Amino acid sequence: MKATVIVPAYNEERRIKGVLEPICNTSLVREVIVVNDGSTDKTAEVARQYNVSLVEMPKNMGKAEAIKQGLRQNTSGIILLLDADLIGLKSSHIADLILPLQKDDIDMTIGIFESGRWITDLAQKIAPNLSGQRGFKRELIGEIERLDMDRYNIEVAMSRLIKNKKLMTKKVLLKEMSHVTKEEKLGLCGGLHWRVKMYKDIIRYWIH
Numbered sequence: 001m002k003a004t005v006i007v008p009a010y011n012e013e014r015r016i017k018g019v020l021e022p023i024c025n026t027s028l029v030r031e032v033i034v035v036n037d038g039s040t041d042k043t044a045e046v047a048r049q050y051n052v053s054l055v056e057m058p059k060n061m062g063k064a065e066a067i068k069q070g071l072r073q074n075t076s077g078i079i080l081l082l083d084a085d086l087i088g089l090k091s092s093h094i095a096d097l098i099l100p101l102q103k104d105d106i107d108m109t110i111g112i113f114e115s116g117r118w119i120t121d122l123a124q125k126i127a128p129n130l131s132g133q134r135g136f137k138r139e140l141i142g143e144i145e146r147l148d149m150d151r152y153n154i155e156v157a158m159s160r161l162i163k164n165k166k167l168m169t170k171k172v173l174l175k176e177m178s179h180v181t182k183e184e185k186l187g188l189c190g191g192l193h194w195r196v197k198m199y200k201d202i203i204r205y206w207i208h
């Protein structure tokens, strides 16, 4: 069974190529949906250079809404969510996230960075449930769409779904992979500003 890969992207013109190259060269991938979340840079132009379906959000709505929009497109039996700012993504990582879902007993795969960069390795060791790299079966789309989530709390919402529905997950180590941090993208002040927003979204979800 092949997969549909959904890539939410907000101002990723400098990074999305490094993700779309390996995705488009993976035989287990049937289609790629890039959701351009109101980017003000050339993210859409770069994405159009690849064999992908491009979904344009009218304005920046946040990662959760971008993924929901992607899930509303016509997808295949397995869905894989990948961030647009990954460093070191390879076809083998993509296969490792897809293949366990071809068995009946695994509902969701969760990718964990390992031996990439110490800072992102550490972040994912401390909080593996925040990982944006996830595969799941199409049967879960309805459940995920119904989750009450906003911007950055999609991963914690999915973690609660896993717990409530007793879903079977499998952690997949993504060797030599990392991502570009908010501070690297936006500078110290801009990065910290978005980091605080992200943690607020996550905490709001937990106390809600």
Ligand SMILES: O=c1ccn([C@@H]2O[C@H](COP(=O)(O)OP(=O)(O)O)[C@@H](O)[C@H]2O)c(=O)[nH]1
Pocket (backbone or CB within 6 Å): 007, 008, 009, 010, 011, 012, 037, 060, 061, 062, 063, 066, 082, 083, 084, 085, 132, 179, 180, 181, 182, 198
């Ligand atoms: O408003 C937003 C913010 C982020 N993203 C995308 O969601 C993914 C993860 O976001 P980010 O890199 O900001 O999160 P981090 O991995 O740094 O926590 C990336 O592909 C972003 O381009 C998005 O689509 N809309």
Ligand SMILES: O=C(O)[C@@H](COP(=O)(O)O)O[C@H]1O[C@H](CO)[C@@H](O)[C@H](O)[C@H]1O
Pocket (backbone or CB within 6 Å): 063, 083, 120, 123, 124, 127, 129, 130, 131, 132, 133, 152, 153, 154, 155, 156, 179, 180, 181, 182, 183, 195, 198
């Ligand atoms: O790993 C983390 O601590 C955060 C923050 O990453 P950076 O501060 O940008 O390195 O990133 C993850 O969490 C977000 C919220 O759950 C997800 O949306 C991202 O996909 C994920 O990389």
